[in-house]
Amino acid sequence: MRYFLILLHRSRILLLFILLEAIAVYWVVSAKSYPRAQFNSVTTEINGRISNFQDDFQSYLNLRIENAQLAEENRRLREQLNESLLIQNYGADTINDSVLNQRYTYLPAKVIHSSHLKASNYLIIDKGSRSGVKPHMGVIGPLGVVGMVSSVSSNFARVIPLINNSLSISAALKSEGYFGPLKWPGEDYLISQVTDIPRYSNVKAGDTLITDGRSRYFPPGISIGVVESKTLQADQNFFSLEVALSTDFANIAEVYVVKDLFGAELDTLQNPAIQ
């Protein structure tokens, strides 16, 4: 027994090394194997709290810019109010309000982590499945489209932004209605690319790109960006557009998750196998 204790004492550094490595490797393995990801939920919680703290500090620094963005958004919304509209109806028509059904609702959320300089950027927002957030929901910000929810936990959700080359959405020219897929080519987080705009269109630098009905997870008319330049594609029939994105991904704090109240109904048509 005494020899055993002496042996233990002599090799205590080696034993400590093995113990610490075992803890670390167990941590790695348990995080990689789905059913036993307990460590992972603990670190997500800690990371979420620290990100919250970091975000509070950053929000304070960015108050001025955010206030300006919110004021701009308020202005646009105020313009859509009934008070801002002139009713040109001289009593001849009947207004039937039940014709209008609410299709989209918006859930405000705070961005608590974001990256914009990596190859595959992502955001974490502080709303999850408990708030009704589900994968494939659109996410917009005060300035325009942000991205799409890719996965959710109970309190947080991971969002793939427009500046991630795994996301592609349909973008339409506000002036003419021509549309094409928007996909981030990488490199610059301010610039994205729309392809397949017909050659005979009158698209020019400065034109606005918005979401349209084909964008599916976004309401129509949300700003995506502004055309910077156009080049003819190799097939000579279509333009490829460089687009300056509306959303500043280097400074993003408040977003809205878009809930499509008719989404489930649309899914049954687009994917009949669900039924």
Place this chain on the structure above:
Amino acid sequence: MKMLRDIGILLLMIAIQVFFLNEYLFNHYLNPYLYIYPVFSILIFYPRFWQLVIAFALGASIDILEESAGVHAAATVFLAFIMPMLTRVFGTGREDNPDVPHFKTMSLERRLGLLFVGFFLHHFVLFGLESFQWNQFGILLQRSLYSSLFSFIFVLLYQLWNARR
């Protein structure tokens, strides 16, 4: 007092790594991991037991903040464990007491050699555990080499600047 200063340096290195190097400057594929520099310069003054424990805490802090699940902890403990061997290999050319190889008293060339090999071995364990695919040995080796070169450039500049002072 010295201990407090060392803890301050460790916390500062963690903050620089997580909030600056990982966040703003570089992409995922080429990211310098400078937080391990205190393993060379500070931990050597502590007993072996504490070297390993502090190295684990240092790596685990990065893992928690980056949600990287133990890979940094494993790699940093590994580096701290092999540090005496590395110091012995590279420390034979010191100017002072030959019995106590010492990072701070080594010649600049040997210190740089020690740093590069240390960075490479740390990054190798780190990326190996991260990808968990040891069959792609060539890619792992290549990625470790590029990233440790990238980290090394920063340390080299710091060392040269320090040597000129």
